[in-house]
Amino acid sequence: MAQIKRSKMKLKSKSNTSSTQPPKPRARIAANDLKWKTVNTSSFSGIDGGGGMMMLEELDDVDIEWDEGEGGSRVARFVATEGSKKKGKGKEKAVEEVTEVVDDLDQEPPEDNEEGSEKADSDEEIEQEAEEEEFPDFAALAQEDINAEDDEEHDDGELGEVEEEPSFDNALLPEWQDISLHTSLKKAFLAAGYVKPTEIQKRAIPAGISGRDVVGVAETGSGKTLAYSLPILSHLLRTPLPSSKKRNLSGLILCPTRELALQVVDHLNALLKHTLNTAVEDEDEGTSKPKGPPRISIGSVVGGLSAHKQKRILDRGCDILVATPGRLWDLIKADDDLASGIRTLRFLVIDEADRMIENGHFAELENIVRLTQRTGAATQGPDDDDPVFAQMSTLLEDAEARDDMQTFVFSATLSKDLQQNLKRRQKFGGKGKGKRSSTLEDLVDKLDFRDAKPEVIDLSPEGGVVSTLRESMIECVVSDKDLYLYYFLLRYPGRSLVFVGSIDGIRRLIPLFTLLQLPIFPLHSQLQQKQRLKNLDRFKSTKNGILIATDVAARGLDIPQVDHVIHFNLPRTADAYIHRSGRTARAKNEGFALQLCSPEDKGVQRALMKSLGRTHELPELPIESGFLPSLRERIRVAREIEKAEHSKSKATHDKNWLLETAELMDLDIDPDLLSDDEDNDPDLPYTKKQKSKKGVKRVDVRSLKEELRVLLSEKLLARGISARYPTSGSKIIVDDLLRETGHATLLGAGTQKAYDEVEKVKGKRKLGQRRVVNKKRKM
Numbered sequence: 001m002a003q004i005k006r007s008k009m010k011l012k013s014k015s016n017t018s019s020t021q022p023p024k025p026r027a028r029i030a031a032n033d034l035k036w037k038t039v040n041t042s043s044f045s046g047i048d049g050g051g052g053m054m055m056l057e058e059l060d061d062v063d064i065e066w067d068e069g070e071g072g073s074r075v076a077r078f079v080a081t082e083g084s085k086k087k088g089k090g091k092e093k094a095v096e097e098v099t100e101v102v103d104d105l106d107q108e109p110p111e112d113n114e115e116g117s118e119k120a121d122s123d124e125e126i127e128q129e130a131e132e133e134e135f136p137d138f139a140a141l142a143q144e145d146i147n148a149e150d151d152e153e154h155d156d157g158e159l160g161e162v163e164e165e166p167s168f169d170n171a172l173l174p175e176w177q178d179i180s181l182h183t184s185l186k187k188a189f190l191a192a193g194y195v196k197p198t199e200i201q202k203r204a205i206p207a208g209i210s211g212r213d214v215v216g217v218a219e220t221g222s223g224k225t226l227a228y229s230l231p232i233l234s235h236l237l238r239t240p241l242p243s244s245k246k247r248n249l250s251g252l253i254l255c256p257t258r259e260l261a262l263q264v265v266d267h268l269n270a271l272l273k274h275t276l277n278t279a280v281e282d283e284d285e286g287t288s289k290p291k292g293p294p295r296i297s298i299g300s301v302v303g304g305l306s307a308h309k310q311k312r313i314l315d316r317g318c319d320i321l322v323a324t325p326g327r328l329w330d331l332i333k334a335d336d337d338l339a340s341g342i343r344t345l346r347f348l349v350i351d352e353a354d355r356m357i358e359n360g361h362f363a364e365l366e367n368i369v370r371l372t373q374r375t376g377a378a379t380q381g382p383d384d385d386d387p388v389f390a391q392m393s394t395l396l397e398d399a400e401a402r403d404d405m406q407t408f409v410f411s412a413t414l415s416k417d418l419q420q421n422l423k424r425r426q427k428f429g430g431k432g433k434g435k436r437s438s439t440l441e442d443l444v445d446k447l448d449f450r451d452a453k454p455e456v457i458d459l460s461p462e463g464g465v466v467s468t469l470r471e472s473m474i475e476c477v478v479s480d481k482d483l484y485l486y487y488f489l490l491r492y493p494g495r496s497l498v499f500v501g502s503i504d505g506i507r508r509l510i511p512l513f514t515l516l517q518l519p520i521f522p523l524h525s526q527l528q529q530k531q532r533l534k535n536l537d538r539f540k541s542t543k544n545g546i547l548i549a550t551d552v553a554a555r556g557l558d559i560p561q562v563d564h565v566i567h568f569n570l571p572r573t574a575d576a577y578i579h580r581s582g583r584t585a586r587a588k589n590e591g592f593a594l595q596l597c598s599p600e601d602k603g604v605q606r607a608l609m610k611s612l613g614r615t616h617e618l619p620e621l622p623i624e625s626g627f628l629p630s631l632r633e634r635i636r637v638a639r640e641i642e643k644a645e646h647s648k649s650k651a652t653h654d655k656n657w658l659l660e661t662a663e664l665m666d667l668d669i670d671p672d673l674l675s676d677d678e679d680n681d682p683d684l685p686y687t688k689k690q691k692s693k694k695g696v697k698r699v700d701v702r703s704l705k706e707e708l709r710v711l712l713s714e715k716l717l718a719r720g721i722s723a724r725y726p727t728s729g730s731k732i733i734v735d736d737l738l739r740e741t742g743h744a745t746l747l748g749a750g751t752q753k754a755y756d757e758v759e760k761v762k763g764k765r766k767l768g769q770r771r772v773v774n775k776k777r778k779m
C-alpha cells in the first residue's frame, strides 16, 4: 500500500476506461509482488537515515484504470504487464486494487496564497506544488505514510492500549542501564550504535523523565537532539494510544531553520524505525525488515514547503510536531484545533534557543509561547483583549494550558546573562529577579516554566569549541582570499563547508569555483526551499563536496563527515563562530576550522578570540607557496570569464528592458542602441593585457575558456619538482607516482590532513602581539 502511494510521481494515469467497458477478469496480486524499482533521489528529509522507511519506487509498464466504488469513491486498479511483476510469482497478469490512493492521485485543490509573516514563501509554495512531479515533499509524504499505516493499526483494535514494554537485557548496553527509558528505545540504540549516553544525555534525560523543566547548554555535536527528545519519546511510548483515531499533539519542537527542523524529524524517525516493530523475514531476499509503522508519529511544519500538505498532516494528527515559528504561527491563526493542541501541549522544546530570537520570527515565537502559558500564572497568558488572540477567545475559554507541561530549552551557546538569570530563578524559586539585558532573557521570562527551579545543565566547553577541533588561520589580503581558499580546497581534499558573510559573496564565488571545476553548492535563504534541500543533499553525497553558505547553515545541521569548516568571512560573534565551527568535529570526531583573515579582519578576529577566552593567536596554516602562481593564473582567467559572461547577460537584460519600455511608451528607439555590435556597449569588459595593446579589443569569452581549459589540464607542481624528470630535481616524486601515494592534484605536495598539520604548528603569538611578516610567503 505504502509503495503504491510512493509511486505516484512516476505513474502516468490513463483516462477512466473501466466504467464504459466490461470488467476484465484478472487475478489480484499484492502490490509488493510487482516489480518495483528504487529511484535514486534525495536522501534528505523525510527519508530516514537508514534509508528503509521511506523511498521512492517506480514501476514500468503499469496502467491505471478507474472504477466507481461505493459511495461515489473511485477505485484505482493497477494493471501490470508480464514484465512488471517480480520474478517467480506466477504467470498471471498482476492487478492491484487500491482505494486509498485516489485522494493522492486526484488533483490537489489550488493552494491558497500565504499571508502574514511568511509571505515571501508563497510564490515558492505555488511553484512547489506545480513542480512536485520533479521533487516530492519527502517529509510530508513520509508522514502521510506513517499516519495512513497508523490508521490501519488502529483499525486492528489497538486504541486505548499501552503495549507491553519489550524485555531488554541491560548487559547489552550497561552504560544506559541507569536511565529509565522505554526498552524499545534501548533496542533502537543498539541498532544505531549509541553504546553510551553522551554527557548532556546522561544529565538531561533523567531530569526530563522525572518531569523537570530543563535548560541544557552543551557543545556542538554532543547529542542534544536526543537529550531533549528521548524523555518525550519514552513518555509517549508508555502512554496509551488515544481512544480516537486522530493523534493528539503532545510535543512541540521549535527550531530556528527549516533544514534543522527537517533534520530533527529524520533523526527521530530513524530511531523510531526500530521501536515496537517486529521484524519480518523476506524469504525471497533472505532479509528481515521491520514490520508496521513507528508507534509515534512526527509531523513537520516549515516555511518554503507546501502549506497545504502540512495542513493535511496536521488534520490527520501527530504526536510530535517539529516546526519553525513563522509557518507554525500562520497555521495556528487559521486552525483552532491546532491552536488548542498547542495550548494543551505536554512538552515544549526550544532548540537553538539563542538563534530563535535572532531569525526575524521573534513575534511569532512569542505568540506561540504565550499560547502555552497558564492563565493567571506569573506570565501574562494569552489574553483575548489582545488583538493577536482575539479570534481565539472561545478556544482560550475551552482549553486551559496544562500544569504538567515540561519545557526544554537547549543550545550550544546561551548568554552568560541568561544563565545568571536562570540561576537567580533557581535561587528564588520563581521568576528571574532584576534587570533583563537580552532578548533571550525576555524569551525565557515568557516561558511559563511549571518547574519553580528548572534544571540548568551547563556543559559548555572552555574556549567554546569542542576538544576534537583544530583551529588555524591564513593571513592574506582580501583580494587573495579566493586564491587561498582555492589552494586549501585542492591541498586538503575532503568535505568542506565555507561560510561567507553575504549572499552576494556566495553569488560571486559559485561561478568562479564552478569554472575551476570544483563540486561546489550554494546554501542561503534566497534559494527556494527545495533547492536548499537538494544542494544540502548533493553536498552530503559528493566526495570532496563543498557547501558555500551563509549562517543559515551554521546551527544544528548534522552532516556526516564534514572535514573542514572555512570562515571565508569571519563571523561577528563568538556564538556564531562556535556554531559554524561545530558543523565539523561532531560526536567526538576530528575536525578542522580555518579562518581566512585579512588585515581589515584583524580587529574582529581579536575581539572574537577574546570573547572565546583565548590568550594566544591561532596557529597559521603552513602554505606550500610554490603552487600559488599557477593557481593565481587559473583564478585570473576564471574571473575574466565570469566578468565577461556577467556583462553579456547584463547587456541583454538592459536591451530587453529598453525594448519593453519603448513599447509601453510607444516610442521609437535609435537602432544603434539595439545593435549587437558590442563596440557600442560601454559595459563590455576588457582584459588588462588587451587594453594596453594598440586599440581596444573585445574580450573573447571562447578563447578565455580555452585558456582556462589548458590551465586546468596542466599539472600543478611543487617547487623543485619536474614532471618530465620525476627521478631528478630537489624533490623526487617517482616513488609517489608509482605507488600512487603522493598528493593526487598537487604533485610533490604533502599529504597530511589539515588537522595533523596544525598539531605541529601551535599558536605562539600572544593575542595582539605584532606580527613578523613571513617573507617566504611573498611571491
Ligand SMILES: Nc1ncnc2c1ncn2[C@@H]1O[C@H](COP(=O)(O)OP(=O)(O)OP(=O)(O)O)[C@@H](O)[C@H]1O
Residues within 6 Å of the ligand: 193, 194, 195, 196, 197, 198, 201, 218, 219, 220, 221, 222, 223, 224, 225, 226, 411, 412, 555, 556, 557, 558, 582, 583, 586, 587
Ligand atoms: N549517545 C550517542 N552515541 C553516539 N552518537 C550519538 C549519541 N547521541 C547522538 N549521537 C549522534 O551525534 C550526532 C550529533 O547529534 P546532535 O545533532 O543531536 O548534536 P547537537 O548537540 O544537537 O549539535 P548542535 O549543537 O550542533 O545542534 C548525531 O549524528 C547523532 O546521531
